Every structure is written in structure tokens, then in C-alpha cells.
Amino acid sequence: MAQAQQNPQTVQAPAEDENHIIAERRAKLAALRAAGVAYPNDFKRTDLFGDLTAKYGAMTTEELEAAAPEVACSGRIMLKRIMGKASFAELMDSSGRIQIYVSRDDLPEGEKMYNTVFKKLLDIGDFIGVKGKVFRTQMGEISVHVNELTVLSKSLKP
16 A cells, blocks of 8 residues: 555656656757658668678678678667767667668768757657668678668657
8 A cells, every 4th residue: 555655756757857858859850840851751761671781791891892782771760879070870670770870971961961960859769761881890790881861750759
């Protein structure tokens, strides 16, 4: 019976935090809408992450550089690591996970797309589409070097 009578502040605190996060994400969605189409439907995925890992995982760095396979894939942001002018993120789709490398200098709208959209408006849980080349990082991980990024859907709930 003592468990049923909890302190109301401890029960409401997470809800207040969640409402603050939802409000913040709605503001980011409004900023995306102000910048253009918030949910475009013209992105065409051609590759799954699991297929990329299976197909290119055994290739050496030199073989990947020579082949320079272009891919178009989409997934949910699971992790973001911001590092100044370039960043890494981990995306997940139905077949697995893959790391992407996003550089301010490689995106079509450059600094605007990188600083405004990728760094500030995208959160963990958002869905994005990326186009780019498959490469192997210095740590040996198969990754996609992004040269085009499309926001597919904004996650409003944390």
C-alpha cells in the first residue's frame, strides 16, 4: 500500500522533462518547415545497411577506394558524435546499423545544411536518408561518406 502513495513531485518530474523535450523537438520541426519541405517523399533508398556490411565488409581499404561504390540508404539516427567541421552518426534500418561520416565541406548546401540542420535540428530518433560513397575508417569500420542528406521524419517523442 505504501508504494501506491508516491510523492507527486517524483511522478511528475519525468513528465515535465518529457514535455520540455517534446516542445523543443516541435520547435525544431517548425524550423525545418520554415526552411522548406519538412517531410519530402522523393528520396529513393537503394541499399540496406546489412547488405552494405555483407558486400563490402571483406574488402580492404584500397579495394573500397578503387571501387568507390555510391549508395543511397536511410535509417534512424541512433548516435551522433559532433566534431567541429565533421561528424559521425550511427544509423539503423531493418537490416542492421552503419556509421555515416558527415562533413560540412561535402554537403550541397555546405555550412547551412551541416550547422543548421545536422548539428542543431536533428536528434536521436529522427529518420534521415543519405547518399554517398562507402569507405573504411581508420578504425576499420565500414561507413558511408555522405554527400547528400535528406531529413525524412522528425521524432517528436524522446
